[in-house]
Amino acid sequence: MVMEISCPACESRKEISSISQEREISIRNERVRFLEEVRKCSKCGEEFLIPGIDRDPIEDAFRVYRSMHGLLQPEEIREFRKKYNITQGELAKLLGLGGATISRYENGKLQDETHDTLLKMSMNCENLRKLVLNSKDVFSDRKRALVLQAINDNTGQMADCLREFITLNLEENIPDEYRGFKKFDIVKFTNAVLYFCKEGIVKTKLNKLMFYADFQHFKDNIISITGTQYARIPFGPAPNNYDLYYPTLNRQGLVAIEEIEFPEYSGDKYISKQDPDLGVFSDGELRVLATIKARFKDATATEMSALSHEEEGYKHTDTGKIISYQYAKDLIAVRNEAAI
Numbered sequence: 081m082v083m084e085i086s087c088p089a090c091e092s093r094k095e096i097s098s099i100s101q102e103r104e105i106s107i108r109n110e111r112v113r114f115l116e117e118v119r120k121c122s123k124c125g126e127e128f129l130i131p132g133i134d135r136d137p138i139e140d141a142f143r144v145y146r147s148m149h150g151l152l153q154p155e156e157i158r159e160f161r162k163k164y165n166i167t168q169g170e171l172a173k174l175l176g177l178g179g180a181t182i183s184r185y186e187n188g189k190l191q192d193e194t195h196d197t198l199l200k201m202s203m204n205c206e207n208l209r210k211l212v213l214n215s216k217d218v219f220s221d222r223k224r225a226l227v228l229q230a231i232n233d234n235t236g237q238m239a240d241c242l243r244e245f246i247t248l249n250l251e252e253n254i255p256d257e258y259r260g261f262k263k264f265d266i267v268k269f270t271n272a273v274l275y276f277c278k279e280g281i282v283k284t285k286l287n288k289l290m291f292y293a294d295f296q297h298f299k300d301n302i303i304s305i306t307g308t309q310y311a312r313i314p315f316g317p318a319p320n321n322y323d324l325y326y327p328t329l330n331r332q333g334l335v336a337i338e339e340i341e342f343p344e345y346s347g348d349k350y351i352s353k354q355d356p357d358l359g360v361f362s363d364g365e366l367r368v369l370a371t372i373k374a375r376f377k378d379a380t381a382t383e384m385s386a387l388s389h390e391e392e393g394y395k396h397t398d399t400g401k402i403i404s405y406q407y408a409k410d411l412i413a414v415r416n417e418a419a420i
């Protein structure tokens with residue numbers, strides 16, 4: 081059925097068409113340009129919308145504003161909620177928002193920036209799990225079990241949850257000299273960890289192996305393997321934020337953590353629970369990983385720590401700061417050891 085549309089001004093039914101035109105409006109004190117879609121009568125020039133049928137142009141302006149500011153779009157909120165079988169009302173309650181808040185956002189209202197941050201935090205499965213576990217009076221016991229099950233099902237897929245986690249925890253992922261001219265690659269990072277932890281390894285040593293593998297590959301190819309930033313910490317170079325990554329790998333069931341006692345201290349030993357997927361690496365990357373693993377096979381964490389303190393990158397970087405890959409050219413620990 082073709083709907084008869086008549087011009088509200090001149091009542092002509094013949095010459096109505098849809099047009100897109102650029103418009104600029106002010107949203108939260110900012111000029112936003114967007115494409116406005118309206119109907120136009122070519123007889124009298126009247127521009128109009130049909131209430132209840134045409135979309136309110138302000139919704140399109142909001143979409144532009146959201147993407148300018150990295151805010152969630154309505155469908156992203158809806159998809160997130162549905163993935164875990166959570167209703168609009170339950171999500172609002174879970175986050176401590178007014179009962180109709182989520183419903184309004186999903187229907188196109190522009191969200192409060194604080195609420196947007198809150199939503200993004202809750203989209204990380206680890207955070208969501210905590211929220212659901214600690215919630216009171218939001219779900220029935222049965223519903224809570226269902227939601228937790230949905231979270232577990234989603235967490236089962238290794239990279240997804242981790243990727244979300246990384247996106248939320250690293251605001252910037254720029255392939256600059258601090259990442260060895262490569263964007264952080266969570267899949268390669270995870271598989272390199274699995275490769276080094278196959279036979280079990282202490283955390284301090286793992287940190288050094290990761291550092292040497294990335295820096296050695298950069299030295300040879302001017303690009304790192306994983307795009308990881310390495311921070312200068314007292315025990316030597318270590319993947320920046322490793323205290324966020326490793327426990328996540330553990331919760332994902334990829335790596336087991338055992339506490340072991342040494343004469344002078346205790347430390348965490350990491351053991352892979354699954355084989356690394358070596359297919360994600362290039363031949364050159366695999367060669368470097370194997371070289372580094374073999375080179376330091378018998379080195380203790382203490383020895384590796386001492387060795388790494390001699391590296392130029394370590395000596396010339398302040399504690400807590402990121403070590404530039406430009407220092408890779410001066411790497412001493414693997415000098416003349418390339419052919420193994």
Ligand SMILES: [Zn+2]
Nearest residue numbers: 087090121124
């Ligand atoms: Zn008209």
